Amino acid sequence: MKKKPFLIDALTGNSKTLVSYNKKGQMERLFWPRIDSFQQLEEINIGVYLPKARRTTYFHEDGWEHSQRYEEETNILINEIRHAHLPVTVTQFSYVLPDRDVIVHDYIFNGDTEVLEGALLMVDAAFNLEHQSRYQSVYFSRESQTHVHYLNKTAVAIGSGNGVDGFESGRNEIGARRNDLNGKEEVNKQGGAISFHLNGAGEGQAVSVHFAMSSAPKEAERLCRETLADKQETLYEQTAAHWQNHLALAEKQEIEDPLRKKLYDRSLLTFALLYDKENGSFIAGPEVDEDYVYSGGYGYCWGRDAAYIATAADVAGYHDMVKAFYQSMLEIQEPNGSWNQRHFTDGSLAPVWGLQIDEPGSILWGLSGHLLRTENEAFAHKAWPQLKRGAEFLLSFIDEETKLPLPSKDLWEKRSGEHQYSAAAVYGGLSGVVKVARWLGISEEDFVTRCEEACREMKEAVLTRGWSEEEQCFLRSLYLEVDELAYLRAKESGEEVAFREDKNGFTSYYKVEDPTVDISLLGLSVPFGMIDPHDPKMVKTAEKIREQLTSPVIGGIERFPGDIYIEGNPWMLTTLWLAQYYQAVDRHEEADELIDWVGRFTPELGLIPEQVDKFSGEPAWVMPLTWSHAMYVLALKESK
Template sequence: MRKKPYLIDGIIGNGRMLLGLTKNGEIQRLAWPRIDGLDQVNRQWAGFVTEDESDIHFFHEDAYQHEQAYIEDTNILQTNHNNEIYNIEQLDYVLPNQDVWVRDFMIKNISSVEKKPTFVYFSDSSLQSQRRFQTTMFDVRNDRLSHYYRDTAMVIAASAQITSYQAGKAFEQLMQNNLEGREILNDSEGVFTIDLGSIPPGESRKVSFFISLASSEEEAAILVDNAKQTGEKTLREATTNYWHMILDKREKRNIPDKVVNDLYKRSILTFHLLQNKETGAFIAGPEVDEDYDYSGGYAYCWGRDAAFIASAVDAAGYHDSVSKFYRFVLTTQNPEGYWDQRHYTDGVLAPTWGIQIDETGSIVWGMNQHYQQTKDEAFRKEIWPSVKKAADFLVSFVDLETGLPMPSKDLWEKREGEHLYSTAAVYGGLMGAASIAKVEGELDVAEAYRKQAEKMKEAVITKGWNDEKDHFNRSLKLSLTKGQYEEAKEAGKKVSITENEKGVKNYILYEDLTPDISLLGLSYPFEMIEETDEQMIKTANVIELTCTSKIVGGVERFPGDVYIGGNPWLISTLWLSIYKFRTGKKDKAIELFSWTTEHANHLGLMPEQIDKETNQPAWVMPLTWSHAMYVLTIKELV
């Protein structure tokens, strides 16, 4: 399979199928049967055979200039391809309730002479992310191309009659303009052409393609046949109406700035693409690093990200979606009471590299936040056993020496230690559990959770504060490599060595002094320490001073960050914006918020990071957490 670019520009889908496309309208990935499913497509290219049959121009290539936008208030993506001969309008969308991807092409002849283009559609499948064992077929009687591998099938049909075709070994034959009419081969490639007839100057021709996925060729064929029979006009209208209906349910906010209001709506539409329609699980983003080249991947459900996302979705008015998410969460809880790092959206445990205790705290905090917003008593009763089990675990997961939660990975998933952000999340979870326990009538249990939370707060204030640096530490008992330990010891820092029962040494730095944007989590959203507390203000000032990106603006996670070059993140910038607003620094809050608004891409999608040198999106587009923080910031500012 070809190596695909890490950055995509647009997404479409229906909560089961998720597609990522470039700004040129080229499909890069198609996840199915879940939004975190395997990539089913290697290449699907559309283009023209030149009239002298000497060459093929695919629309996504540099022979055309490209413009792209979503159709307003929908997840229908329009890409225009223009040159001196043709204006080509391409629409891509997925049917809301069927796993059918529709591609509409309107071809206008803008030259001064009649044209007779031959339309080419080339498909190279990677069903279940396999390059081997694929079979491609062309059904002459029903005029459609199919791929299948085991229990996955893709079927492609067109609104116009197909002229020529080839199943298997198709690309080379296509480039030689020598399609042989082969009907079946155990190969991944297939192609067909359509004669569009004569197009006089100024006139247009339309052709549409229907691409379905199902567990068998027969099922996929039925989906395609039904779509073809319904027709692209009706399908597009139904899809448009569906997304308008979704937006009509949003929390209406008085947002005078049209750009901000459009980004608010785009965030809502994005949430609906990145939530599994059947289970309710949110993913961190569409997958762009499936080989784990620079990360551990993104198309998974993390409790941490999802708790923020759910809070934003609640703020946007979609309470049923949030209830569905937390019901999914109930099914993934570990028997001991905590939640593992991340899951697939069907609830199966995903690849993991260690417990991250802030996630358990965040989930319980989020459950209570949702209950407080909705006062849904049935929901409260349903979650209470899970909340109690989680809170009991959090009470037990305490280092008696420091009073903080025992060592685990931090929210950036890099460092093992006792992190102040994680402590704040656990505090928020315990206080949320106490609130629910009180409503349940379990007053002693509620008091026990509250007392444990207050003990953690006291430990943060007394042991987490660094008098010399005049700000909160990022962590206590940070695990080091042996080399880092030797350097720290040589520098006179407080270090120690412990051993487990197998004699494996753990090298520990007692205080990690690094300023980190996550320290704002002590205040927002977990409300462990007041925004106006002197220690909090000093810490926030140090974060602003040391984490503001010098060239392009925005806020980095922490000094010395090297992930994808160490760039400003949108969530970091918005986190500081919220803090500034809550402490009365409205002008600065708006400045940071505006920076984020300006760094959405041309479609209104928000990346994880902005390159600190080029000022362009640097990684993962869109990041669901970025959109969540944007909505949460709107909630604060508007």
Template structure:
């Protein structure tokens, strides 16, 4: 079974690979950064003549391993040590920029006081489209490599050292005893190659590079492998190192006393590039870890909700070109009716969905204007105007004439359908952004229409959304429920209703859901329906913080009765409060919340979605792009205010 927790990522914005802490490649996506996924597992090992009875795999539990990224790059170093067999492996992993190859350079040290004869063994199991079916593997004698292929996808695995043994059938079983039976071709998804490293003197080492080259078909994969083989390893390494250094140079640089905060800020900028598809400009929420949707609905897609925050972080940190490319992608992905669906594949095709989230349409329009406001690029807003106009018109049409709020849709957590205050705030942000865009383009009629709609929506949020006896805003005004819940609430004399919908199906609603939810901060941060200092906003935020703070480990969960993956605190929710605290000029509180997020990053500086409420360890999705975006936004806002030195 594949691990749910990702330890590290490497990639080049077309190809993305996830690795565990031992350095195994456990997932590989190409030619989009989230689709398809091709790898079952891929890892190396050592056989020492006269000492080991079986291959010692680098993922063996008895071995010690540690990882780090090299010098502010997405180049990964994994060190593995065997005290029993007295050898050390240093593995450097990276994806070549402007190519379709992963380079895995191993350095094997003989730490014993005597010379030894080493064999290096490399095993791979492929499962394109997450299935082992319909796969083939072939040993190519002409090009000295194994090629795994299925349909149009092919992966050639070769080296800068000559292969001495191979097999394409029952590979792992044979590999464990250090000898392969030479099966040339098979209907198999696995294969193994062995290299005779010869004698390694005591205290000395030998190097070997493994190349995993992808191609659109068998011949293309071979061509890519041979292209890479012709380039010196250090040239490939330095090219990749400069690629990532250049990316950081193009961003906003910071210099802080707290070097860990600075380190995670830079790691966030590197994550942004890894998880943005270079071909299309779309942004992955996270690398997928739940392919079978056993615990959730998946993460390897692009959401407008996440992207609105992420792209704002792009703009603030200096990557305005990445922002523009994303919005061009969004313009093409927009539906004919003017809305954006819940989520998309990187190429803009519709991903699996379970309901419209109206907040996404509002957030994307809001983000388009935020990009214009950051860049003053009038040509951009002109280019985006057709999408803004269609989107704003859809938002107006979507308003419930009875409540004055957007009609029932899924909430931002994708768990319940209703008329949500956060969604209303996002739609307000989108309508106001449309009005401002119209004003910038001298479209006076559109300006008046969208401004009027935004003001009417704001009035409804303040009148219907506020509950005086609670001294807080409601989470949901009108929530869709099942018949059983409806009957229960009706018997308790709660306010409920029944409506007959399309084709005569009945829908049941509950009114006034007053659960505290972090998304209520969206009324002020970022959509600015009301000022952060407004008494109603301050009262709501205070109740949100009190209700959601997790006393055992700190941080805030999403909402009071959250039970997703155990109901843990999240990085992004905690930093959402930090951003609101900055608006309130409560800078010490904001810094403490930022420090909490910093303390709960991984050793490699990656930010998870959640933090385990008992152990305090990073939990579930690693990394979550939205978490990194909130981190960057918080850091830069505190620096702007002079509160982070």
């Protein structure tokens, strides 16, 4: 299989189909029938065969120069392509139809008439349908004039409204390069090539190629011919209108700064691309690390990320989208009231590596906020039994000694312990459920009282046992789990340690205090509201964060000292988190500096990455990260 890049440059889609592109307009990944699965693409090379040159030159190859942008207020990608040595320019428009699973590439050629005489558009394609390179078949349909790749319940038909010049079923890269396609109609192998005539003569020659996805070959053929029968201008206009209407559904937000407005709108458009409309789930980002080389993957729905994303979408005005998300979360709640770490968008369990108690807390916090924000009493009454069940689970997961949540993974999925951020999320969930109960007039005083008492005790524990007088900062965690060797070394050095033995005789070892400064400590105040942002202890913690986590070369805020993930860079969401804290304490000038820093290091297309390189400022990992976009929207909502 072809090695895929970890960084992509652009996205198009329709909430069911998701396509990622590199900066040269080449498709890198194609997800269908859901935005998280399957990744169907091995490689697609598209270029122009020039008879006078007697060869095909692909648009992603050396010799072509590219500029890339989105059509304003849409998810339509435009690549302006110019050859460095040949008098040829090409404009490529890439988009997915909003109502049908068809990827459209429109090409307009301009240049020297003699050079373009007899030119063909060459499409050399190989798919890994249903994540497989084996058992694939390809055929050319003379009836529909499409090239069809299929396996099991997945089929892709490639066609154009222009005439077909040649085709070959089965990969023949040399034949495609020379336009020497042998006309083989059917083969049980991967890949194939097809070439199309350009429409017109001289300046403005055009060709449109459609890639239609369906669950059966004949249906893919039919869908391809159906969309090709429509006027290409109409399809383009309908797609543009769909995205413009999406933005029009948002609550009006006055943003004077052009860059901020651009990133705000791009965030709302990105929410739609990374949202499975059929199943109501948000994914953390387009998948770029399928083999878990550097991470556990990103094309999944986490309750942690999604609670922030849904809150941002909610305050932006997309209440129906957010309601559908929480309905999907209620459907996959575990019988004991908890939620697993992450899921596929259809609700099935994804690979996990441990309970994160902050996630059920975050889901309850976000759902409660949505219900109170929209005042949807019918949905609130329907959701109440599961809200209560979730709160009961949180109450059962509290350490009687510390009054903090029992050990679980932290929000960065790195460490097990009794984390202060986790306590804040649990507090946010419990207090949110209490507010919903009061609003609905639910007379379950014993339950409400237990929630309120747990919140009070948890807050007191954070302010007392969770505070380090020596460091003048909140501790990151209590009872940080370590291996036995680290336990013994800590004990020898005089640190407070502990061990616990479970009912099966297994021993866990702990450092009792973890004083590491971590951006997540802001969660005590923003967004979960456990600690008043003006509380002196919170103010001192925020200052420690600014002092210790500001990246020294380019600025921005890192997660914690010694972070080695992708070499430890400033993250966009962490920088925006501090901005939101500064907004909460009326330090708006400092907040604006951080917001503008994010804008300065976001690439031209407006897709906000997870993190940027600490020296160059270039995107360093997953782009876009939906959580980053959510934090940008939330920051701009509070900007003054």
